[in-house]
Amino acid sequence: METDSVFLQPAGSGAGRAPEGDGGKGSVDGVAMSGNPYAGLVSHLRASWLSGKTRPMEYRVAQLEALGRFLDEKKQAVLEATAADMGKPPFEVELSETLLCKNELRETLNNLSHWMKDKHVDRPLATRLDSAFIRKEPYGVVLIIAPWNYPIYLILGPLIGAIAAGNCVIIKPSEISKNTERLVAEVLPCYLDKDCFAVVTGGVQETTRLLENKFDYIFYTGSPPVGRIVMTAAAKHLTPVTLELGGKNPCYVSDTCDIPNVARRVVWGRFFNAGQTCIAPDYLLCSLEMQGKLLPALREAITEFYGPNPQESPDFGRIVGDKQFQRVRKLLCSGRVAIGGQTDEAERYIAPTVLVDVQPSDPVMQEEIFGPILPIVVVANMDEAIDFINSRERPLAIYAFSSSDKVVNQVLERTSSGGFCGNDTLMHVTLTSLPFGGIGNSGLGMYHGKFTFDTFSHCRGCLKRGMGREPLNAPRYPPYSQKKFGIIQATSKVTRKDDCTLL
Amino acid sequence: IEKVVRQARAAFNSGRSRSLEFRIQQLKALERMVKEKEKEILAALHADLHKSGRTEILSVLGELNLAMEKLPSWAAPQHLKKNLLTMRDEVFINFEPLGVVLIIGAWNYPFALVMHPLIRPCCVCPVGNAAVVKPSEVSENTAQLVADLLPQYLDRELYPVVTGGAPETTELLTQRFDHILYTGNSGVGKIVMAAAAKHLTPVTLELGGKSPCYIDKDCDLAVACRRITWGKYMNCGQTCIAPDYILCDPSIQSQVVENIKATLLEFYGEDVKSSPDYERIVNKRHFQRVVGLLEGQKIAHGGESDEASCFIAPTILTDVSPDSKVMEEEIFGPVLPIVTVKSVEEAIEFINRREKPLALYVFSNNKKLIRRVISETSSGGMTANDVLMHMVVPDLPFGGVGHSGMGAYHGRCSFETFSPRRTCLIRDLKLDALNKIRYPPVSQEKMDVAKFILLKHCSGCRVGRFLSALLGAVKAVMAK
Numbered sequence: 001m002e003t004d005s006v007f008l009q010p011a012g013s014g015a016g017r018a019p020e021g022d023g024g025k026g027s028v029d030g031v032a033m034s035g036n037p038y039a040g041l042v043s044h045l046r047a048s049w050l051s052g053k054t055r056p057m058e059y060r061v062a063q064l065e066a067l068g069r070f071l072d073e074k075k076q077a078v079l080e081a082t083a084a085d086m087g088k089p090p091f092e093v094e095l096s097e098t099l100l101c102k103n104e105l106r107e108t109l110n111n112l113s114h115w116m117k118d119k120h121v122d123r124p125l126a127t128r129l130d131s132a133f134i135r136k137e138p139y140g141v142v143l144i145i146a147p148w149n150y151p152i153y154l155i156l157g158p159l160i161g162a163i164a165a166g167n168c169v170i171i172k173p174s175e176i177s178k179n180t181e182r183l184v185a186e187v188l189p190c191y192l193d194k195d196c197f198a199v200v201t202g203g204v205q206e207t208t209r210l211l212e213n214k215f216d217y218i219f220y221t222g223s224p225p226v227g228r229i230v231m232t233a234a235a236k237h238l239t240p241v242t243l244e245l246g247g248k249n250p251c252y253v254s255d256t257c258d259i260p261n262v263a264r265r266v267v268w269g270r271f272f273n274a275g276q277t278c279i280a281p282d283y284l285l286c287s288l289e290m291q292g293k294l295l296p297a298l299r300e301a302i303t304e305f306y307g308p309n310p311q312e313s314p315d316f317g318r319i320v321g322d323k324q325f326q327r328v329r330k331l332l333c334s335g336r337v338a339i340g341g342q343t344d345e346a347e348r349y350i351a352p353t354v355l356v357d358v359q360p361s362d363p364v365m366q367e368e369i370f371g372p373i374l375p376i377v378v379v380a381n382m383d384e385a386i387d388f389i390n391s392r393e394r395p396l397a398i399y400a401f402s403s404s405d406k407v408v409n410q411v412l413e414r415t416s417s418g419g420f421c422g423n424d425t426l427m428h429v430t431l432t433s434l435p436f437g438g439i440g441n442s443g444l445g446m447y448h449g450k451f452t453f454d455t456f457s458h459c460r461g462c463l464k465r466g467m468g469r470e471p472l473n474a475p476r477y478p479p480y481s482q483k484k485f486g487i488i489q490a491t492s493k494v495t496r497k498d499d500c501t502l503l
Numbered sequence: 504i505e506k507v508v509r510q511a512r513a514a515f516n517s518g519r520s521r522s523l524e525f526r527i528q529q530l531k532a533l534e535r536m537v538k539e540k541e542k543e544i545l546a547a548l549h550a551d552l553h554k555s556g557r558t559e560i561l562s563v564l565g566e567l568n569l570a571m572e573k574l575p576s577w578a579a580p581q582h583l584k585k586n587l588l589t590m591r592d593e594v595f596i597n598f599e600p601l602g603v604v605l606i607i608g609a610w611n612y613p614f615a616l617v618m619h620p621l622i623r624p625c626c627v628c629p630v631g632n633a634a635v636v637k638p639s640e641v642s643e644n645t646a647q648l649v650a651d652l653l654p655q656y657l658d659r660e661l662y663p664v665v666t667g668g669a670p671e672t673t674e675l676l677t678q679r680f681d682h683i684l685y686t687g688n689s690g691v692g693k694i695v696m697a698a699a700a701k702h703l704t705p706v707t708l709e710l711g712g713k714s715p716c717y718i719d720k721d722c723d724l725a726v727a728c729r730r731i732t733w734g735k736y737m738n739c740g741q742t743c744i745a746p747d748y749i750l751c752d753p754s755i756q757s758q759v760v761e762n763i764k765a766t767l768l769e770f771y772g773e774d775v776k777s778s779p780d781y782e783r784i785v786n787k788r789h790f791q792r793v794v795g796l797l798e799g800q801k802i803a804h805g806g807e808s809d810e811a812s813c814f815i816a817p818t819i820l821t822d823v824s825p826d827s828k829v830m831e832e833e834i835f836g837p838v839l840p841i842v843t844v845k846s847v848e849e850a851i852e853f854i855n856r857r858e859k860p861l862a863l864y865v866f867s868n869n870k871k872l873i874r875r876v877i878s879e880t881s882s883g884g885m886t887a888n889d890v891l892m893h894m895v896v897p898d899l900p901f902g903g904v905g906h907s908g909m910g911a912y913h914g915r916c917s918f919e920t921f922s923p924r925r926t927c928l929i930r931d932l933k934l935d936a937l938n939k940i941r942y943p944p945v946s947q948e949k950m951d952v953a954k955f956i957l958l959k960h961c962s963g964c965r966v967g968r969f970l971s972a973l974l975g976a977v978k979a980v981m982a983k
Contacts, residue, residue, distance in 0.1 A: 127892060260935075315944055421930070428926050428928035431594065435596065459900045480557075480779075
């Protein structure tokens with residue numbers, strides 16, 4: 001995710017080109033002009049939604065199956081686009097983009113009919129003879145704004161849930177991953193119903209205009225500063241939001257642990273996608289002694305994974321753009337480079353790097369790194385590590401490595417974060433049955449699997465009563481009396497286990 | 504105000520609100536408070552709204568009961584399914600306390616709308632959050648009472664009360680909270696959400712809107728009208744889920760009026776003003792607002808008002824035009840407009856053209872029609888063949904959608920709003936063999952095994968899959 005505001009970016013690909021059409025088309029390039037350029041598109045989609053087209057399960061299944069076909073048929077195109085955008089190794093694409101999307105699809109298709117069912121609930125005595133249930137309803141027209149680091153998964157993941165819940169969707173891919181943006185804008189609409197799903201491309205200006213429209217839900221993945229802008233825009237229309245943001249994910253390594261395993265798992269998590277992962281371990285906390293033991297292990301793991309010269313490894317990625325490259329490269333000045341540190345501007349290559357002698361006030365500790373740099377901050381012990389973590393914004397993930405269960409549990413219990421993984425990195429998001437989301441500065445709301453479906457559904461409480469049995473209602477009507485009140489009390493009471501009931 | 508919030512946060516950080524015993528103790532203290540100070544609470548409610556208040560107290564006690572009973576089970580971490588790669592691990596969801604919650608209450612049920620968020624097995628006490636409570640200044644007696652009583656029974660630092668009006672609320676909103684729960688109108692809802700956006704604070708907004716009530720020709724009109732009368736004129740119409748207006752066929756309009764009139768007589772007697780069960784409008788400003796809505800309307804019943812006592816008689820308007828003022832804003836008063844529509848299609852279209860309401864009501868003997876109305880409209884909640892009652896079922900989520908609000912509370916659904924879920928995966932540090940599949944350098948073989956293990960399958964024999972995966976994993980490890 002971009003840690004500096006997307007707002008500062010120059011306008012995207014749409015500038016200078018006339019808009020290509022109205023809401024009937026799959027892809028619209030926006031240009032700033034008087035009157036909102038997307039109003040037509042949004043109302044077209046809203047009309048489709050009001051027509052009820054997206055409600056039947058068969059329709060949703062058909063759209064989801066089409067997404068599956070997109071993933072299968074366009075696999076090569078996806079590999080090429082992500083490689084062009086940030087040198088993504090094919091293995092990473094398969095694992096973190098395609099495979100995760102497929103899992104979400106399968107989980108959703110397997111369970112959709114169950115998820116869509118009305119959920120009947122327990123009733124108090126007063127409504128015992130009625131039908132009370134929760135109906136899951138689509139919100140209407142939802143907007144999904146995706147980032148550039150996992151451009152396919154972070155569009156399709158939410159999209160699958162939004163479609164499954166019966167919504168119409170406008171997708172706004174990131175203009176920074178240009179090739180994937182083009183792929184999504186040109187190819188994805190061909191698989192989906194153009195009356196209900198559209199892709200909008202463009203940069204900051206276009207996104208700002210887009211956000212002026214009223215949506216029924218907004219799902220944003222990106223940085224906290226832009227998250228604030230999105231939520232402020234949503235507030236104007238009272239639009240609910242899910243914000244998947246980021247932060248600095250701490251990784252505590254205790255003095256008792258299996259060092260080679262720790263090193264491998266941390267290196268894997270940190271340097272996957274060249275560090276451009278929202279849940280990557282951002283920095284390490286350990287004692288000076290442990291640092292001494294870890295450094296050779298980290299060096300060995302890096303060599304094991306990427307060879308003696310990672311620039312030549314087909315399994316190591318690149319930074320997505322020049323601006324991001326400059327930003328990350330500046331962070332190398334913090335502390336001292338213990339491993340790596342080499343860069344190549346032409347390729348936007350930054351070597352897997354470990355920094356030591358890092359002070360909490362250094363630049364590398366002020367922002368989410370989002371690059372292949374791992375600073376180590378020395379702490380005396382676990383308590384100091386926990387205090388350090390708690391003195392900062394709540395992160396998206398916290399990692400703790402220790403052979404002692406007690407230590408791992410202590411860190412878990414005394415800190416707060418979106419998610420937690422003990423003795424490994426990243427893995428907690430691979431299970432579709434687990435919710436994924438942030439807390440505080442790292443985000444609002446959650447998704448994955450059924451949670452995505454629930455995110456895009458409004459839970460409507462429904463009660464169906466009969467017209468008869470009116471005398472049973474008599475106690476609630478005026479004129480009020482103590483006797484009537486007593487009856488109401490008795491029939492709506494929830495008895496506690498230690499209360500004695502006479503029935 | 505800044506000091507109060509800081510203190511609450513420090514108190515929260517001390518960790519004392521996390522323990523189950525502490526929370527149950529606070530809940531018990533609240534229960535004592537409600538029981539011991541019942542007289543004072545009823546007096547304040549009567550002073551503010553001329554209401555009996557006993558149902559408010561009842562609902563609060565009910566909520567307390569539910570919370571104390573269910574808390575241990577709701578707060579327990581949830582263990583879940585694992586996939587093949589994480590078979591040997593511990594996987595669970597922890598419910599965590601959020602931090603400091605800001606509760607902004609409303610004036611129409613001033614006691615309940617402050618107490619419920621405090622108690623509700625979703626919000627504060629049961630989850631271990633701290634809360635800053637801001638009761639509505641419009642219901643001044645109850646606000647003062649809450650400010651006096653809460654510190655006597657609850658932990659003062661964790662649950663401070665802040666009184667005041669718009670300036671105090673504005674200042675409160677500049678502070679950083681971990682959740683804001685606001686009950687009130689859409690206009691202020693937007694302001695609250697915009698303020699929350701600055702700190703990326705999640706919000707629950709319980710707003711309002713015009714809750715439509717469709718009466719089908721095929722229904723028992725007498726019963727329907729009695730139920731509607733009860734819901735509409737309760738609390739002098741000042742209920743967020745009151746049926747705001749009626750939609751019905753022109754042919755039954757006069758019957759509806761007659762039935763409601765008869766019920767009003769039954770409920771409040773000939774002289775409504777002297778009935779002890781009929782409330783008053785909360786203040787002059789709202790009184791003037793509601794009376795203003797009657798301008799130019801056909802008054803079929805009622806219409807009398809007395810500014811000195813903020814009394815407005817139960818009023819019915821007929822043949823109301825959809826464009827009139829009374830159809831623009833939420834009435835929140837004892838005025839019931841009837842808009843005629845020729846069919847259920849027209850009613851559905853009418854409802855869908857407007858903002859999504861907090862509640863929706865439909866009266867009919869025809870089950871198919873009811874199903875259709877539910878499927879083709881959207882609202883926060885709904886009740887068929889009655890009004891208000893969906894709120895009584897504790898496990899039904901209560902909340903709005905679109906302009907009528909976001910987020911919900913009641914029952915388990917909302918427990919999860921105020922205690923965010925934290926996904927926890929605890930792995931074995933020792934066994935790294937299976938992990939080797941994911942590490943570079945990559946080979947086609949590794950790829951195949953990884954896919955096999957991680958990819959979900961539509962169907963298939965579980966044992967067979969497990970064995971094959973295991974074999975594949977062993978193979979990959981041996982190849983290394």
